Amino acid sequence: MIDVQNITKRYGHHTAIDRVTFSVAKGEVLAFLGPNGAGKTTTMRILTCFMPATEGRARVAGFDCTDQPLDVKRQIGYLPETPPVYQELTVTEYLTFVGRLRGMTGQTLTAALDHTIGRLELGSVRHRLIGNLSRGYRQRVGLAQALLHDPPVLILDEPTVGLDPKQIIEIRELIKSLAGSHSVILSTHILPEATAVCQRVVIINKGRIVAEDTPEQLSARLRQSEKVSITLKTVPPDCELKLRSIPGILNVLPGQGGGNFLLECELGRDLRDEIARLVVSSHWGLLELRTISMTLEDVFLQLTRHEDHLVEPAEAMVSASAERTDT
């Protein structure tokens, strides 16, 4: 659906994005992940024909963004960073205006309006002025604007900014429900969002794509070792040494709190059985044993901060992986 080949955008001497290449299949949800100023918005603006690329080609649904901008625009629903709403209009008036700009009339427009308002739960505010709505509602009105004409391609620039946690979950569910029938690109710097809703992640930093894969494979690829966390009831002085003596264990690091250790094992080896056997036979009292998988956050930090070595991998692993564990 979306095919981007080597696009570069320069503002004077500053290169905002540099030879970016990626594609999105029909029905796929792709996350565009990167720190602020990485070039996410610039890429989206090129795809939506707001601005042309300095070099390279971008195609949406078979239409070229430079040569056939009107055709491209018809295929796209776009939510910019700031929801593009007119404060002096009511929600219904605004969405009617949007529909008419997109050439919708009569029954089609009314049906689309009701459907979208229902989908985004805007029914209770549909006759209120947008200027009087809260940030979260405005964001949803912005999203309604992008969804109104049921476009095959959706480009959402940080769609959950300004929403409360409940709304964030609702919007993510909504985006997930669009997968399959719509191609979606969403930009975010909230990592769990990318893991939660996207099939594929493109990580962009300083205008360049630094990684592109599924969230699972990205973390697998960057993981240099398997990690197991254990918690012991009693900690005899020689236990660290004994743990190290298990074949395949590369390193033993003290974890958080007393009795907790982080064991680095050789890649591809599951040593949980051996570790458990040793602990039990030594009567140290096994309270907890679990493998730690690398979260997308760790991947992201590793990739985007690679040059400055800001994060000690092991530390980052312990602190960042609390929420995503499997036993």
Place this chain on the structure above:
Amino acid sequence: MSPVQAIIAKELRGYFVSPIVYVVGAVFLLIFGLLSYLYVGFAGAQAIQLMQMQGGVAQINLNDLVFRNLFASVRIVLLIILPILTMRLFAEERKLRTFEFLLTSPIRIHDIIIGKFVSVLLIYLGLLGLTVLVPTVLMLFSDFDWNPIWTGYLGMTLLGALFLSVGVFASALTENQIVAAFVGFGTLLSMWLIAGLGSLLGDTTAGRVISYVSYMEHYDRLVRGLIDTSDLVYFGSGLVLMLFLTHRIVESTRWK
């Protein structure tokens, strides 16, 4: 409803929701009424003077004494208030970040510009329509020729449309509405004053060109009751030029 009509409807709604139209409209009608009253008053005073000198009832020409002066003075009012009407058109879109939305909608840039221009033109024509009350009321008390009044209204329509197109252009330049209004006002005032430069240079090529660029002589002829094709061409081409420049400015924001 076509996209252009949708934009016109949305802009009109925007104007009537904000206080701009009410304030500008009230000020314009107040000043128009005040000027009419003053010129009628002066004409009355002149008539009394004539009566005293000549005796009997003097015939005064309302077309010359009231309407020509009134229409000439209206220029200054339009010069000040029309940039205020147009200042929000593009500047506000930029400020509120809705500009990106408009430019990524499947409509052409000239549709956006025409929609916005027509909406403000309609408001101006509405205000102008209300001022027809002045000659209508005067008709009850006096006799005058309606033809120069219609050409005067044609002149005000064309002049207003030109001013509005300059205002639309100024609004496209910036995201600050005050700056837009001021740029519009400055441009229009300069176009007025270069008429003086043109007459200083006299009947040279430069003088003729400069005089032609200023709207003064074109408008004056219409107010005097003369419809000259060259004047119509002047207003028409000026308007198209300004809207074309607006198109270039809007287009260029995409490249920045």
